[in-house]
Amino acid sequence: MAKNNLNTSATSGLDANRKKEIIGIIVMSIAVLLGLSILSYNPEDYQYARSISFLDLFNPDANSRLVQNWLGPVGAYISHYLVYSLFGYTSIILALIIGYHGWHTFRRRDFTELGWLTVLSVWGMVLLSTFIGWLNSNAGFPDDSIWSGAAGVAVAQVMYNITNIGSIIILSVLMLVTLLMLVDRDLQKTIDNVKLWMENLREKLEERRAARQLRKEEKAKEREERLAQKRAEKEQKQAQKKAQQEDKSEEKELEKQAIAEPKDEKEPVKPAPSIDEIVEKSEEEEQKKRAEAKEEVKTLDTRQRASLEKEEEIDDEEDDIEVSVFVGKGEEEADDKDLEKKNREQAKEEKPVIQYKFPKVDLLDPPPNEGNEVDLEEIKENKRIILDKLKRHKIEIVGINAIVGPTVTLYELEPAPDVKISKIESYSNDLKMATASKGLRMLAPIPGKSAVGIEVPNSTRETVFIKQVINTKKFVETNFTLPIAFGKTIENEVFMIDLTKMPHLLIAGATGSGKSVGINTIITCLLYKCHPDNLKFVMIDPKKIELSLYRNIQNHFLAMLPDSDEPIITDTSKAQETLESLCKEMDDRYDLLKMAMVRDIKSYNQKYKTGELDDELGHRHLPYIVVIIDELADLMMTAGKQIEEPIARLAQLARAIGIHLVVATQRPSVNVITGTIKANFPARIAYQVASKVDSRTILDQGGADQLIGMGDMLFNNGTGLTRIQNAFVSTEEVERINEFIGRQAGYKQPFHLPIIKDDTADIPDPLDDIDEYFEAAAKLVILHQQGSVSLLQRKLKIGYNRAGRIIDQLFNAGIVGPYQGSTARDVLIDSEEELEELLDNLDEYEG
Numbered sequence: 001m002a003k004n005n006l007n008t009s010a011t012s013g014l015d016a017n018r019k020k021e022i023i024g025i026i027v028m029s030i031a032v033l034l035g036l037s038i039l040s041y042n043p044e045d046y047q048y049a050r051s052i053s054f055l056d057l058f059n060p061d062a063n064s065r066l067v068q069n070w071l072g073p074v075g076a077y078i079s080h081y082l083v084y085s086l087f088g089y090t091s092i093i094l095a096l097i098i099g100y101h102g103w104h105t106f107r108r109r110d111f112t113e114l115g116w117l118t119v120l121s122v123w124g125m126v127l128l129s130t131f132i133g134w135l136n137s138n139a140g141f142p143d144d145s146i147w148s149g150a151a152g153v154a155v156a157q158v159m160y161n162i163t164n165i166g167s168i169i170i171l172s173v174l175m176l177v178t179l180l181m182l183v184d185r186d187l188q189k190t191i192d193n194v195k196l197w198m199e200n201l202r203e204k205l206e207e208r209r210a211a212r213q214l215r216k217e218e219k220a221k222e223r224e225e226r227l228a229q230k231r232a233e234k235e236q237k238q239a240q241k242k243a244q245q246e247d248k249s250e251e252k253e254l255e256k257q258a259i260a261e262p263k264d265e266k267e268p269v270k271p272a273p274s275i276d277e278i279v280e281k282s283e284e285e286e287q288k289k290r291a292e293a294k295e296e297v298k299t300l301d302t303r304q305r306a307s308l309e310k311e312e313e314i315d316d317e318e319d320d321i322e323v324s325v326f327v328g329k330g331e332e333e334a335d336d337k338d339l340e341k342k343n344r345e346q347a348k349e350e351k352p353v354i355q356y357k358f359p360k361v362d363l364l365d366p367p368p369n370e371g372n373e374v375d376l377e378e379i380k381e382n383k384r385i386i387l388d389k390l391k392r393h394k395i396e397i398v399g400i401n402a403i404v405g406p407t408v409t410l411y412e413l414e415p416a417p418d419v420k421i422s423k424i425e426s427y428s429n430d431l432k433m434a435t436a437s438k439g440l441r442m443l444a445p446i447p448g449k450s451a452v453g454i455e456v457p458n459s460t461r462e463t464v465f466i467k468q469v470i471n472t473k474k475f476v477e478t479n480f481t482l483p484i485a486f487g488k489t490i491e492n493e494v495f496m497i498d499l500t501k502m503p504h505l506l507i508a509g510a511t512g513s514g515k516s517v518g519i520n521t522i523i524t525c526l527l528y529k530c531h532p533d534n535l536k537f538v539m540i541d542p543k544k545i546e547l548s549l550y551r552n553i554q555n556h557f558l559a560m561l562p563d564s565d566e567p568i569i570t571d572t573s574k575a576q577e578t579l580e581s582l583c584k585e586m587d588d589r590y591d592l593l594k595m596a597m598v599r600d601i602k603s604y605n606q607k608y609k610t611g612e613l614d615d616e617l618g619h620r621h622l623p624y625i626v627v628i629i630d631e632l633a634d635l636m637m638t639a640g641k642q643i644e645e646p647i648a649r650l651a652q653l654a655r656a657i658g659i660h661l662v663v664a665t666q667r668p669s670v671n672v673i674t675g676t677i678k679a680n681f682p683a684r685i686a687y688q689v690a691s692k693v694d695s696r697t698i699l700d701q702g703g704a705d706q707l708i709g710m711g712d713m714l715f716n717n718g719t720g721l722t723r724i725q726n727a728f729v730s731t732e733e734v735e736r737i738n739e740f741i742g743r744q745a746g747y748k749q750p751f752h753l754p755i756i757k758d759d760t761a762d763i764p765d766p767l768d769d770i771d772e773y774f775e776a777a778a779k780l781v782i783l784h785q786q787g788s789v790s791l792l793q794r795k796l797k798i799g800y801n802r803a804g805r806i807i808d809q810l811f812n813a814g815i816v817g818p819y820q821g822s823t824a825r826d827v828l829i830d831s832e833e834e835l836e837e838l839l840d841n842l843d844e845y846e847g
Contacts, residue, residue, distance in 0.1 A: 017108060020105055020106070020108050021105075021106050021108075023102075023105050024102045024103065024104070024105035024106025024107070025102070025106060026102070027098060027099075027101060027102030027105060028099050028102035028103060028106065029102075030098060030102070031095045031096070031098040031099030031102055032095075032099065033071060033075075034078065034094065034095040034098065035092055035095035035096075035099075036070045036071060036075070037069060037070065037071040037074075037075030037076075037078045037079045037082075038078075038079050038082060038083060038089065038091055038092050038095060039070075039092070040068065040069045040070040040071070040075065040079070041069065041079040041080075041083045041084075041089075041146065042067075042068045042069060042076075043084070043146070044068075045067045045068055045069045045075075045076035045079070045080070046076055046077070046080040046084070048066045048067050048073075048076070049067055049073040049076035049077055049080075052067075052073055082094070082149075083146055083149060084146060084149060084150060085149065085150050085151065086129075086149050086150070086151045087125055087126065087129035087148070087149045087151055087152055088129055088132065088133075088146050088147045088148040088149035088152055089146065089147050090125050090128045090129045090132070090147075090148070090149070090152070091125070091149070093121055093122075093124065093125040093128075094122075094125065096121070097118055097121050097122070100114070100117075101114065101118075117182075120178065120181060120182060121182075123178065124178050124179075124182065126152075126155075127171065127174055127175060127178060128175070129148045129149055129151065129152030129155075130148070130152050130155045130156045130159070130171060131148075131152075131156075131171045131172075131175060132147050132148035132152060133148035133149070133152030133153035133154075133155065133156035133157075134156035134159070134160065134167060134168055134171060136148055136153060136156075137153055137156055137157060137160070138156075138160065138168075156171075159171070325374060325376065325379055325401075325402045325404060327374055327403075327404045327492065332472065332473045332474075333471055333472055333473070339358070339360075339361055339470070339471070339475075339476045339528065342476050342477065343358040343529070343531075353533055353747075354532065354533070354745065354746060354747065355745070356531055356532055356533075356556070356744060356746075357744060358528065358529075358531075359527060359528055359737050359740050359741065360740070361467065361470065361471050363733065363736045363737055363740055364465070364466055364467035364470065364471075364729075364733055365465065365467065365730065365732070365733055366465075366467060367463075367465040367467060367468050374404050375458070375459065375460070378458070378459055379402050379404070379409065382409070382411065382435055382456050383400060383402070383411065385431075385434050385435055386400075386411060386413070386431060386434075386435070386454060387400070388434075389427065389430055389431055389434045390413075390424070390427070393423075393427060393430075395415065395419055395423060395424060395427075396415065396416040396418075396419060397413050397414065397415055397416070398414050398415070398416055399413075399414035400412065400413055400414070401451075403490055403491060404458070404490075405458075405488070405489065405490030405491070405492060405723075405725065406461065406462040406463075406464050406488055406490075406492065406725040407457065407458060407461045407462070407708065407711075407712050407725045408441075408455045408456060408457050408458060408490060408708075408712075408723065409455070409456050409457075409458055409490075410453050410454070410455050410490050411453070411454045411455075411456065412446065412449065412451040412452070412453055413451060413452045413453075413454065414450070414451050414452075415452060421444045421445055421452060422444075424442075424444055424452050425442055425444040425452075428440065428442045431454065435456055437456050437457050438457055438708050439457055439688075439706040439707055439708045440454065440455065440456055440457075440706065441454075441455040441703055441706040441707075441723075442454055442455075443455070447720045455490075455723065457708050461708075461710075461725075462725075463728055464487050464488045464711070464725045464726070464727045464728060465727065465728055466521060466524060466727045466728060466729040466733065468488075468727070469485040469487060469488070469494050469525075469727045470485065470524075470525065470528055472485075472494055474494050474496060475494065475496060475525075475529075478496065478529075480496070480497075480498035480500075480529075481498060481499075481500045481602070481624070482498055482499035482500050482526060482529075482530065482535070482624060482626070482660070483496055483497075483498060483499075483525060483526075483529050484496065484497055484498075484499055484521075484522050484525045484526065485521075485525050485727065486518070486521065486522075486685075486713075486715065486724050486726055486727065487521070487711065487713075487724045487725045487726040487727040488724065488725050488727075489722060489723065489724055489725075490723055495715070495722065495724050497683075497717070499522075499526075499626065499660050499662075500624075500655075500658075500660065502660070502682070502683035502717065503654075503655040503660050503683075504651050504655075504660055504661040504662070504663070504680065504681050504682075504683065505522075505660075505661070505662045505663070505681070505683050505684070505685065506663050506664075506673070506677070506678070506681035506683070506684045506685070506698070507519070507662065507663065507664040507665070507684070507685045507686075507687075508664070508665055508666070508667075508668035508673070508684070508685070508686055508687070508689065508694070508697075508698040508704075509664075509666060509685075509686065509687025509688060509689060509704075509713070510666060510687070510688055510689055510690055511666055512709065513687035513688040513689075513707070513709045513710070513711075513712075514687050514688075514709065514710055514711035514712070514713070514726050515664055515666065515687050516546050516630070517711060517726060517728060517729060518664075518685065518687070518711070518713065518726050519546070519547075519628060519630065519662070519664060520729045520734055521726060521727050521729050522628075522662060523537070523550070523628070524729050524733075524734065524737065526626065527553075527557070527737060527741070530624075532556040532557055532746065532747070533621065533623060534623050534624060535557060535623055535624050535625075535626065536557060536558065536559040536623050536624070536625050536626070536751045537550070537557050537558050537559065537625075537626050537627075537628060538558075538559050538560070538569070538578060538582065538625060538626070538627045538628070538753075539558065539567075539568050539569065539628045539630075540569045540575045540578065540579075540627070540628065540629045540630065540635065541568050541569065541570055541628075541630045541631075542570065542572065542575070542630065542631045542634040542635050542638070543630060543631055543634070544570040546630050547568050547628065547630060548568055549731070549734050549735060549738055550567075550568065550734075550738060551566070551567050551568055552738040552739065552741070552742035553738055553741045553742055553746075554567035554750045555746035555747050555748070555749065555750055556741055556742075556744070556746040556747070557741070558750045558751070559625055559750060559751040559752070559753055560578070560750050560751070560752070560753065561574070561577065561578060561581060561752070561753055561755065562752045562753075562755060563755070564578075567750060572635060572638040572639040572643075573639070575635060575639060575643070576639050576642065576643055576646075577756065578753065579627075579643065579646035579647060579650070580646050580756050581753040581754055581755070581756055582625070582627065582646065582650060582654075582659060582753065583646050583649050583650060584753075584754045584756055585625070585659070585753055585754055586649070586650065586653060586654050586657055586659055588754060589601070589622060589657035589658070589659075590653075590656075590657060592604065592618065592619060592620075592622070593656070593657065595617065595618075595619070596608075596612075596613055596619065599656065600656045600657075601622050601624070601656065601657050601658035604622060605621060605622060608620070608621055608622075609621075622657070622658060623658070623751070624658040624659075624660070625658060625659045625660070626660050626661075626662060627650070627659065627660070627661045627662065628662050629647075629661070629662070629663045629664065630664055631664065631665060631666065632663050632664065632665040632672055632673075633665045633666065633667040633669075633672045636671075636672055644674060644676065644677065647661065647663070647677065648676045648677060648680065651677065651680035651681060652680050661681075663677075663681070668686075668689060668694045668697045668698040669694070669697065670697060673697055673698065682717060682718045683715075683716070683717045683718075684698055684699060684715075684716050685713055685714070685715050685716075686698045686699050686703075686704035686707075686713060686714045686716075687704070687707065687709070687711075687712070687713045687726075688704065688705075688707040688708065688709045688712065689704045689705055689707075690705070691705055692705050699714060699716050699721070700716075701721075703721060711725055711726030711727075711728060712725060712726070713725075713726055770809060771802070771805065771806050771809060773792075773796050773798065773802075773806060774806060774809055774810075775839060776796065777792050777796060777806045777807075777810065778810060778813075778815050778835055778839075779832065779835065780792065780795050780796070781810065781815065781816060781827055782815075782827060782829055782830070782831070782832060782835055785827045786824045786827065787807060787810065787815075787816035787817070787824055787825035787826065787827050788807075788824040788825065789803045789804050789807055790803075791824075792806055792807065807825070811825070813838065813842065814828060814829075814838065815827070815828060815829055815835070815838070816828060
């Protein structure tokens with residue numbers, strides 16, 4: 001009996017409801033595992049899983065560890081069949097359906113309604129897979145077919161073969177109908193619900209607009225009331241002061257009359273006051289003075305009355321001038337896919353040599369959502385200080401506007417017609433002290449406007465991120481050949497310029513002012529818009545660390561000498577050789593342009609693309625070459641002044657053949673930025689520099705010494721200065737971009753620059769056709785210990801060409817050393833005895 005009761009209690013513990021709950025949990029777990037295997041799909045896992053035997057599962061060092069799927073080899077098999085062979089990543093809908101069934105089982109719900117949802121979900125999965133497969137096979141999006149699976153691509157291809165372009169219309173209509181049926185089976189009801197939702201949304205927007213308008217009216221009314229109250233208080237104070245003045249003037253007149261009356265009426269003279277009366281009168285006068293002092297203290301200003309009245313006049317006039325605040329709306333943002341679409345269209349038109357994917361906008365860090373709002377109190381306070389300071393110097397201002405930028409706020413002052421601009425400019429230091437700003441810059445006047453500008457730094461500056469610049473329609477839709485978007489102006493507009501129009505760029509700035517970030521911004525903009533077929537970089541980095549991040553893209557974008565070990569040039573001797581090689585490349589390109597009878601590289605490449613130029617004659621596609629020199633001062637210090645010659649040649653001549661220089665230095669002194677370099681670099685950028693002398697050296701005018709650092713810069717292209725906040729690109733963003741490009745299949749080797757021939761290659765052999773002055777020249781060189789052409793010209797009275805040939809023969813004979821530029825050659829023989837022995841050996845060799 002007891003045994004039967006025990007069995008009954010045990011079976012009663014697992015009733016039908018408990019069993020359903022356990023089954024539901026198991027089914028939901030299976031759905032989660034299935035979803036994990038699909039989400040962690042890796043194409044390489046299936047190969048590893050197939051190579052695993054049963055015994056390998058018990059071996060800790062087996063190939064099963066190579067499988068990256070979260071469910072191991074089992075997940076690799078499941079995900080391969082579902083994702084690769086069937087419906088791609090849309091197979092996740094199966095996991096959701098199974099999980100939903102498990103939840104219904106766990107909650108012990110009815111399955112009658114679930115059947116319709118299951119059929120519709122499976123149908124939607126197949127339809128979505130086919131839709132993505134059609135886009136993949138006919139539009140090239142997405143890039144990988146695993147989003148639709150092999151089954152989706154196959155069904156889409158069959159539909160395309162049957163109905164051609166009409167297949168995408170059919171699929172779109174079916175997708176829309178399926179979506180509406182998932183929402184509600186009654187389509188009419190669904191449409192009515194959408195209309196109702198739109199009407200509710202419109203009503204809410206109108207209510208918000210009305211509330212906003214009401215708040216504006218209330219604020220305007222409150223402001224008018226405050227202004228009226230202030231005017232009434234000031235009028236009352238003026239009336240009180242006027243009444244006090246009239247009382248005092250009446251007292252003075254009465255005293256005068258009291259003094260004058262005895263003389264007129266000839267009243268009897270009063271007796272002289274006693275000592276007690278005099279003391280009492282003096283005490284009364286002191287009390288009266290104390291009372292007047294107390295009244296002055298009550299006015300909260302103990303200054304003289306003239307200065308008080310003057311300040312009150314200034315306040316009255318200041319209140320009459322209203323400041324208008326302008327904030328730029330900024331450029332219109334582009335969609336995340338617009339840049340990729342534009343670059344893909346450009347690549348299709350040009351038919352490049354390699355299949356190259358441009359970097360995606362997702363590689364860049366998104367800017368924070370919260371923006372820096374305009375601080376109206378700060379603007380009003382700066383306006384009050386500026387007007388107060390100028391009024392004290394009798395400078396009348398009739399209007400003022402404030403343009404708020406990311407870094408500084410530009411106050412546009414409209415002076416009265418009789419005010420000299422030079423007078424306002426002379427008080428720039430006074431205004432800097434009054435505003436207590438770190439770097440106040442004055443524009444007197446603003447170019448193109450009849451106003452004086454005062455740039456005052458904001459207390460809270462806004463960081464301009466590189467994504468805010470690149471992901472704009474202005475940058476995406478530009479037709480510039482080499483577009484560079486530096487950052488944002490004070491008007492909050494993206495400042496962008498074509499490097500081919502500059503055509504070279506000179507950058508200067510003190511340490512920590514943002515110069516290296518600016519160079520990374522230039523390179524990043526070019527990488528996002530230029531194909532490797534059309535652009536190559538030559539990077540010279542004497543500091544050895546700034547440009548080292550770009551070595552991963554050497555087979556895509558870098559140009560270098562064939563015998564160079566490193567793609568980034570850090571050795572100064574290699575830098576000299578590379579610049580001379582670029583001069584040789586420039587001369588070769590000019591020869592090609594001459595043969596093709598065109599004037600610039602763009603026309604040449606267009607002619608070559610259409611097949612008008614023959615490859616057998618040496619014609620080739622010419623990519624643009626951008627030369628980045630990170631530190632010119634260090635390069636000139638270590639390599640010598642001869643490094644200036646190839647830079648000057650490239651700056652003068654290289655524009656037409658597509659070679660452009662970007663030269664940076666942190667020491668803009670006259671011995672680094674010489675007159676020859678400055679004359680050929682019309683476009684210049686100045687970050688914060690140490691002194692006005694440095695600012696004049698780089699910009700030919702002051703202003704760069706008043707910048708506040710961290711990307712604050714001035715750009716001069718010969719048409720005036722533009723203040724820009726440089727876009728910030730982090731080291732992590734640069735690494736991600738280079739990693740994305742480096743993973744792609746590039747060219748077999750970097751772009752090779754031509755090799756410079758040795759100077760001694762064309763020197764004739766000393767044993768053939770020796771000049772008759774050879775021996776005399778040798779003795780002359782040994783006597784003076786100086787191997788120069790000019791010495792032989794003077795002493796032997798011969799021409800330059802003949803003297804040059806004799807020097808070449810002396811070099812091949814081992815008497816003088818190699819060519820050393822502008823300095824004389826070294827003499828390798830010290831005495832005439834050594835010379836006689838060498839000449840005897842030459843005679844024996846000739847015999």
